[in-house]
Amino acid sequence: MEYKHFSHPHTLTLYKVQPGQQFQCHGCHLPCNDSVFACWRCNFFLHDHCGNANRYVKHPSHSLHPLVLVPSPTYCSGSFLCNACGGPGSTFSYCCALCEVDLHVHCAYLPPKVSHKGHQHEVCLNFRPMDKKGSPEYCKICMKELSLRHWSYFCDKPECDFRVHTFCATSEVKPGLYQDDEPDDQVQIPASTGNQNTCVYQTPVTTASPEEVLAEMFQLQMQLQMAQQLNQIINSAKF
Ligand SMILES: [Zn+2]
Ligand SMILES: [Zn+2]
Ligand SMILES: [Zn+2]
Ligand SMILES: [Zn+2]
Ligand SMILES: [Zn+2]
Ligand SMILES: [Zn+2]
Incomplete structure (x- = not known):
């Protein structure tokens, strides 16, 4: 089987990495230890999840x-x-x-929930910045400080105070997570616990088609242009 990837001029073939072989993914610079898309001419490799990632x-x-x-x-x-x-x-x-x-x-394709041996419950992915101010919070796995601005996994049980770095919780990648908009495959909406930090999947997630994206981008550009023109009118009125 041959594949084309927009980032590479040659066709790629899927290759199963053998024990002892080391390839670096061109898409993320991390090592590949499972299947790779390969261009042997250029020593170009992609994880299957990097090669299959939607545009x-x-x-x-x-x-x-x-x-x-x-x-x-x-x-x-x-x-x-x-x-x-x-x-x-x-x-x-x-x-x-x-x-x-x-x-x-x-x-982008971190699983919404993961299990970690360091905690008895599943932990949920949280995209929102933490609004806790004051004392810094530390990752319960590596004990280093958690940045308020970045994502984390946390246990939504009120009695647990368990929050960790995304990269400490998992190295799993779920490449198909946001591709399928079939109603049956929608991401499950977790029951609300009344906690502000509940899991974040409240809306069904769909993949936009390139046409939709272009239409949306175009609309934005028009809005920007209008704002600029308005600005010019306001400025010219001043002088
Ligand atoms: Zn990769
Ligand atoms: Zn090549
Ligand atoms: Zn990252
Ligand atoms: Zn950590
Ligand atoms: Zn817990
Ligand atoms: Zn944006």
């Missing part, structure tokens, strides 16, 4: 605009800081250029 995704962490998968950051620094984990990246990212939102592919 556009409606992501629940940023419901304003669709996120677009770009092969390299659009910033002049050539790198980005992931809004989910806070870590740097210099290759694939899901971005909203209007809002400067950037996500690693593996962060």
